[in-house]
Amino acid sequence: MDFGTGDYTNSTIDCKVWELNGSFGFTDNFHIAGSYQTADFDYIADAIEWNLGIGFNTPVSERLDVIAGISYVNLEIEPLPGQCHDCRVGISEDGYGLTVGLRSAISQRFEINAGVSYIDLSKSGGDTGLDGGVLFRLTNRMSIGLHGTWGGVASYQAAARWYFR
Numbered sequence: 001m002d003f004g005t006g007d008y009t010n011s012t013i014d015c016k017v018w019e020l021n022g023s024f025g026f027t028d029n030f031h032i033a034g035s036y037q038t039a040d041f042d043y044i045a046d047a048i049e050w051n052l053g054i055g056f057n058t059p060v061s062e063r064l065d066v067i068a069g070i071s072y073v074n075l076e077i078e079p080l081p082g083q084c085h086d087c088r089v090g091i092s093e094d095g096y097g098l099t100v101g102l103r104s105a106i107s108q109r110f111e112i113n114a115g116v117s118y119i120d121l122s123k124s125g126g127d128t129g130l131d132g133g134v135l136f137r138l139t140n141r142m143s144i145g146l147h148g149t150w151g152g153v154a155s156y157q158a159a160a161r162w163y164f165r
Contacts, residue, residue: 016040017155023055031055033069047077051097063105071097073119095121101131111135111143117151127152135161 016039023033033055039047053071060066074094101115114132129151135143143161148154 015042017157019157029056029058031057033071045077045079047075049073049075053097055099057103060102065103066100067103067113067115068100069098071099073097073121075121091123093122093124095119109137111137111145117149133157133159135159 017037019035019037021033021035023031025031031054032052034050034052036050037048039049041047051071051073053069055067055069057065057067072094073096075091077091079090097117097119099115099117101113103111103113105111112132112134115130117129117131118126119129120126129149131147131149133145133147135145137143141163143163145159145161147157147159149157
């Protein structure tokens with residue numbers, strides 16, 4: 001399970017984000033994954049996005065895995081009362097997401113990852129993004145790290161990950 005906070009950039013509106021991600025491996029190569037994200041757009045609007053999907057991972061070498069996934073995505077954006085009269089908010093849409101990436105344990109304590117994602121929403125259409133991050137393992141049960149996503153909007157996150165196995 002991951003928990004992180006982030007901040008969107010490349011926008012004239014400041015945005016603060018909280019996100020919770022989780023996954024559960026039900027075989028050595030398949031997992032269920034989901035996330036829940038809330039965003040506060042500078043006291044103008046609030047957004048909630050969640051997704052739920054299935055993923056596949058397979059080792060390419062001793063320290064490198066390929067990861068791919070498909071998910072259902074739901075997005076709700078609501079204006080705050082009296083704050084935004086002409087903004088394109090108050091939307092509710094859903095769609096699907098696709099991801100593919102690489103994950104590498106460069107040492108026993110450091111993991112790096114990079115990937116490409118595509119999200120297609122019912123009204124907004126599609127958006128392709130790149131992401132990457134690094135995790136530092138503090139203990140066998142906890143890691144901390146940094147993560148970035150660059151697409152229609154760039155976001156940067158500080159995260160903590162807990163392992164339950």
